[in-house]
Amino acid sequence: MRQLRLVGIHENGEELLLSSDDGSGFALPIDEALRAALIRAARADRGTPEGSVLAPREIQTRIRSGSTAAQVAAESGMPLAHVMRYEGPVMAEREYVAQQARNVEVSAPQTHEGYRAVFGEEPANLGEMVAHRLHAFGIEASSLNWDAWRTNDGAWVVVAEFDLAAANDRTNIGSIDEDTQARWSFHPARKSLQNSNRWAQVLSELEPLDAPAAGRRLTAVADSPFDVDAGADDAGFEAAVADSEELLDVLRSRRGHRLGTDEDADDQLAMMLSRGPIPSAHPRSHDLDDELSGDEDFTLVDDPEELDGLPRLYDGVSTRTSHITVVPGPGARTVGHAEPSATRPADELIPDKSDDDGPVKKKLQRRSSVPSWDEIVFGRKND
Incomplete structure (x- = not known):
């Protein structure tokens, strides 16, 4: 295979000029296959896997x-x-969200001295509360780092990392079996924070570690023995009140109505009246004591003969009747001998009606009688 070397690019820009060792020239067109081969070769030189280029x-x-x-x-x-x-713009966004979370108020103004000594009369935000809690544990504030990132559901996770090595041994934070990272769930639109682990709760809540434990307030209660009769009286009183209120309601509903117009209401009223007398709505159990403690003197009778069940009158008056005397009325004639001094004026005022019997009878005979029902329907016998 002959080795070729690159000489340059053709004037048209679509071919590469190559030459061999003996001086022969060649032209290689620049097409998609050549471009893909060059990209694969460049990735192989950098050690980058194919297809891992990120936008x-x-x-x-x-x-x-x-x-x-x-x-x-x-x-x-x-x-x-x-x-x-x-990286720069995204890191600035994360820092801004963490700052927003630190400005969220986590405690309203408190009245105890532990809170007022640190925050005064103002509410405490997350950043101030975390710094105060770490200082109370003996942790250096310089070791505290804030960060935030966004989850797939759109919420943000806010974290506070610190160095626990310098914490005081007197504090009971060694029992928190977690890493030294407090995490909160933060929604910037609603400015709401939620604790995501135990460290977040310890660092963002002042209670109950810094506030004195509130003692239980006790109230004295009157010692009264249980009385069964008293409970029965209360039950009777409640029943009497209920009956009275029911009767008043029935009477109000029947106001302006005559008997017979509403049979159901008449039956209800008759049923209530058949129960017997309605007791007083406010009975007083101490009425008998007031009567017994009055000014009148009572004498207890111990003689069995006097306790025979008969009504008693005052001393000197007999309760057994042995003679009956008929008292004449104002228009009756006096029978027997009467004392002149006592009865004479009365005789003069009351005329003798024996002389007037005739006219009275005549007047009575002249009065017309009321015909009976049969006479009205069937007529008189004389008719």
């Missing part, structure tokens, strides 16, 4: 998702300098 947008997407320029260059086989040409 600038793909490079920035990978960096925005958390990859570094060195990682993208190593995965794609592209030169690091070529990848870093597209």
Whole structure:
């Protein structure tokens, strides 16, 4: 096989001029096959696998998702300098999102001294709270690094990395079995943060480590023994109140209606009245005590003869009737002998009606009688 060397490009720009060792000249057309062969040869010289060339947008997407320029260059086989040409704008975007997350308020103003000594009367944002918590643990603030990257669902992951080697041994943070990286889920549009691991909760929440534990407040309760009768009275009172309210509702609904117009309402009212007397809506259990403690004196009777169940009157008045006296009415005639001083004025005022019996009877005879129903329907017998 003869070896050829490149002499140059033809004037038309479509052919390559070649020559051999003996001076013979040759022309090689520049076509697609030649171009593909040259690209494959260049990739083989750089050690880049075929088909791994990334577009600038793909490079920035990978960096925005958390990859570094060195990682993208190593995965794609592209030169690091070529990848870093597209890294700057994306890294500025990630830093801006992390700054937005640090400005999100994570605590409202608190009243205890631990909070007011650090933040005063102002709310605390994420950056200030994390710096305060790391200082309380004895971790240097210079070891803190913030970063953010975007996930496939559109949310951002905000991380805070720090060096835990300088932490105080007195703090109980050794029990957190995680790497020294606090992670939050951040939505810039809503400015909302959510804890993604235990470190995020410890560094972004002041309670309960810095605030004094609130004691349980106890209230004295009156000691009263359980009374079954008292509970029964309460139940009776509630039932009486319910019956009274039900009766009032029925009476209000029947206002302006006569009996017989609404049979259902009449039956309901009759049913309630058949239960017996409605007790008072507000019975007072101390009424009997007030009556017993009044000014009147009561005498207990111990004689069995006096406890015979008969009604009692005042002393000197007999409860057993042995003589019945008929008291004459105002229009009756006096029978027997009457005392002149007591009955004479009354006799003068009350006339004797024996003389007037005749006219009275005549008047009664002249009064027309009311005909009966049969006489109205069938007529009088005289008719």
